[in-house]
Amino acid sequence: MSDPDLVTYAIWFAFGCVSLAQVMAMVRLILGPNTADRILALDTMTLNAIGLIVLLGLAQGTQIYFEAALIVAMLGFVSTVGYCRFVLRGDIIE
Amino acid sequence: MARFRRALLPHPLLTLLLIVTWCLVSNSIALGSIVLGAILGVLIPILTLPFWPDAPKALRTARMVGYMGVVIWDIVVANIAVAWIVVTRANPAMRSTWVVVPLDLRTPEAITVLAGTITLTPGTVSADLSDEGHALLVHALDAEDPDAVAREIKDRYERRLKEIFE
Amino acid sequence: MTATLIIDIATAVSLVIGAVFTFVGSYGLLKLDDPMKRLHAPTKAGTLGVGSLLLGSILAALGRGEPSLQEVLIVAFLFVTAPISAHFICKVNLHRRSCDTPPAPVNDTTWSTLDTPPTGAPKPS
Numbered sequence: 344m345s346d347p348d349l350v351t352y353a354i355w356f357a358f359g360c361v362s363l364a365q366v367m368a369m370v371r372l373i374l375g376p377n378t379a380d381r382i383l384a385l386d387t388m389t390l391n392a393i394g395l396i397v398l399l400g401l402a403q404g405t406q407i408y409f410e411a412a413l414i415v416a417m418l419g420f421v422s423t424v425g426y427c428r429f430v431l432r433g434d435i436i437e
Numbered sequence: 438m439a440r441f442r443r444a445l446l447p448h449p450l451l452t453l454l455l456i457v458t459w460c461l462v463s464n465s466i467a468l469g470s471i472v473l474g475a476i477l478g479v480l481i482p483i484l485t486l487p488f489w490p491d492a493p494k495a496l497r498t499a500r501m502v503g504y505m506g507v508v509i510w511d512i513v514v515a516n517i518a519v520a521w522i523v524v525t526r527a528n529p530a531m532r533s534t535w536v537v538v539p540l541d542l543r544t545p546e547a548i549t550v551l552a553g554t555i556t557l558t559p560g561t562v563s564a565d566l567s568d569e570g571h572a573l574l575v576h577a578l579d580a581e582d583p584d585a586v587a588r589e590i591k592d593r594y595e596r597r598l599k600e601i602f603e
Numbered sequence: 604m605t606a607t608l609i610i611d612i613a614t615a616v617s618l619v620i621g622a623v624f625t626f627v628g629s630y631g632l633l634k635l636d637d638p639m640k641r642l643h644a645p646t647k648a649g650t651l652g653v654g655s656l657l658l659g660s661i662l663a664a665l666g667r668g669e670p671s672l673q674e675v676l677i678v679a680f681l682f683v684t685a686p687i688s689a690h691f692i693c694k695v696n697l698h699r700r701s702c703d704t705p706p707a708p709v710n711d712t713t714w715s716t717l718d719t720p721p722t723g724a725p726k727p728s
Contacts, residue, residue: 379695387628394621420680464672535703557682
């Protein structure tokens with residue numbers, strides 16, 4: 344890399360932003376005030392977690408975290424739908 | 438020959454999608470992964486055939502690509518607009534309303550794509566479909582005139598989807 | 604020489620854009636005051652934010668000289684599933700009546716989420 348400093352600074356900036364975003368989503372998860380907000384906060388935390396995993400892979404210069412990010416994405420979607428189904432129908436699989 | 442092709446490849450686009458996905462998952466375009474992807478791409482559509490009783494009619498692929506270009510452009514532009522509204526505007530100053538969009542589309546696939554497009558485009562979220570499927574309920578974050586939002590959705594996306602799907 | 608510099612700059616720019624949008628998404632989640640308004644911030648900015656971070660990852664892999672497109676899978680998955688999650692959370696809001704009551708639809712009688720059997724009636728199986 345010809346200019347490693349630029350990308351390194353960008354990665355650290357992104358780490359800061361995404362971590363703050365994760366904390367804010369967690370505050371919303373604690374505050375509530377109702378079920379839909381908590382589901383939404385969990386969904387957002389999953390998205391931010393994917394971002395953090397990707398940034399970790401970038402900072403270490405490897406591709407091995409790709410599967411982890413993909414699995415977190417899939418689990419996050421399925422759990423969001425599962426929570427919503429439970430609230431809507433009182434049951435997940437009828 | 439045509440019947441043989443339909444028996445072996447009931448959904449050619451799904452087969453292509455599976456091959457591409459397999460190559461992306463294994464992160465190589467070597468011959469081995471393409472062949473394994475092709476085997477999966479032939480087997481999975483045949484095994485899941487009972488779940489897809491009626492195949493969608495031939496789609497206009499060129500128009501689909503054009504539609505995706507329009508949607509990606511709108512996602513980027515409207516994302517910046519919504520981020521600006523979220524950061525700068527105080528809560529009471531946001532005129533968020535419900536918008537009712539009457540639907541001309543009839544096929545479920547087209548309505549699904551329309552609802553997904555509305556949600557992906559920032560500023561609007563599709564919330565619900567009416568019980569007979571003739572209207573879509575959309576929530577707008579900041580809309581001066583709800584009718585203008587409904588008109589724009591119908592003019593910009595629904596007209597194009599009608600050309601693609603129906 | 605210049606090509607790697609351009610790739611580095613593009614990587615840094617897309618990382619910064621993605622980080623800012625992710626931040627704004629969660630900031631909106633915390634700031635907005637109505638459940639339906641809150642739904643707007645993260646499902647949008649979050650998706651573009653993470654999409655841009657993954658674009659940065661693709662570009663960085665290109666800059667390292669080992670191009671890979673695996674991240675495209677995650678982006679495609681997120682873009683397909685984000686509307687479905689948002690739609691389900693909308694349905695929860697409508698079902699729990701935790702938002703303003705929407706206006707009646709134009710041609711039909713009611714919205715499908717609000718179309719529940721009267722209380723006491725047996726649940727349709």
